Amino acid sequence: MACSPRSMKVLVVGTGSIGKRHIGNLLELGAEVQAFSYRPDAQTLDPRVTRVPDLAAALASDVDAVVVANRTDQHMDVALQAARAGKHLFLEKPLAASMAGVSELLATVQQKGLVVEAGFMLHSHPNLLWIREQLAQGLLGEIWHMRAAVGQWLPDWRPGTDHRQGYGAFKALGGGVTFDLIHELDLVQWLLGPVADVTAMMRTAAALEIETEAVAQIGLQLASGALAQVHLDYLRPGYGREMEIVGRQGVLRWDYVQGVVTLEAAGQAPREVHRVPEGFVRNHLFLTHMRHFLQRLQSPTLPASSPLDEAVAVLQVALAAHRSAQQRQHVRPSDLQG
Incomplete structure (x- = not known):
């Protein structure tokens, strides 16, 4: 009971x-x-x-x-x-x-x-829940492509700690932006469906004095045929997180910092269509x-x-991105099994 x-x-x-x-x-x-x-x-x-x-x-x-x-x-x-x-x-x-x-x-x-x-x-974010519902109702028509980006200067993440000693600095501990900022990879699948193919480029940054990747550019082809580009970094001087989804009927843009979604319908100027409630703070998520x-x-x-099977699928995408960057080739997430 x-x-x-x-x-x-x-x-x-x-x-x-x-x-x-x-x-x-x-x-x-x-x-x-x-x-x-x-x-x-x-x-x-x-x-x-x-x-x-x-x-x-x-x-x-x-x-x-x-x-x-x-x-x-x-x-x-x-x-x-x-x-x-x-x-x-x-x-x-x-x-x-x-x-x-x-x-x-x-x-x-x-x-x-x-x-x-x-x-x-982020599955609990008011803006994203609104976007997901609108996409399901066909607001943009056929989805053609999506772009998602997030970044922040790593030393600013946790004041009072040395980022060079944290798990993010070490490959063996599961560090690096691809795992650390995996939310964007998850959002692509949560909003647009399964990822069929991955290509990625990654680089380190000597200024951070860590061994893990500090920037990742990850290209995704979805099972639907839509394309997505995900940018993750430890280097942006100030925190930023944004997303754009382009479909036949218009463009949705999300600004996490502002808590605002705008819609640019075909032939119309962009307009605000959703905003987080007054008093909303990150911990609400x-x-x-x-x-x-x-x-x-x-x-x-x-x-x-956030179901377990979806978390597994996102892990496969992240691992496929690492393999793609290492081998310089396309990788299918479905080929990576436990």
């Missing part, structure tokens, strides 16, 4: 910036929160959180769900342990840094009937997504906001 969100017991694995955000939101939503930390600064956690020193013991306890918020290269190991223990899962993006273990996770989740959400919180996860634990028939 499902329990109510206010009596839900949730274990958060990882207490970095995203782990702490999830902890705060879970507490606000009335969940009972435990946390397993890999870092010595865990004493800064909210006093309402129960720290657990042994991950295996915590997974064997009566927690209802596990939030996997540790390093990318550790995601799959914890997810598999939790799934084998029959725990529902909220998995931070990206799902993993390789396809190893993905098939087992999919099979275990299905066998045990687990509720899973992947951490693509995470809070809305976590609330939905808890609601699904109570009512498992509710559809996922």
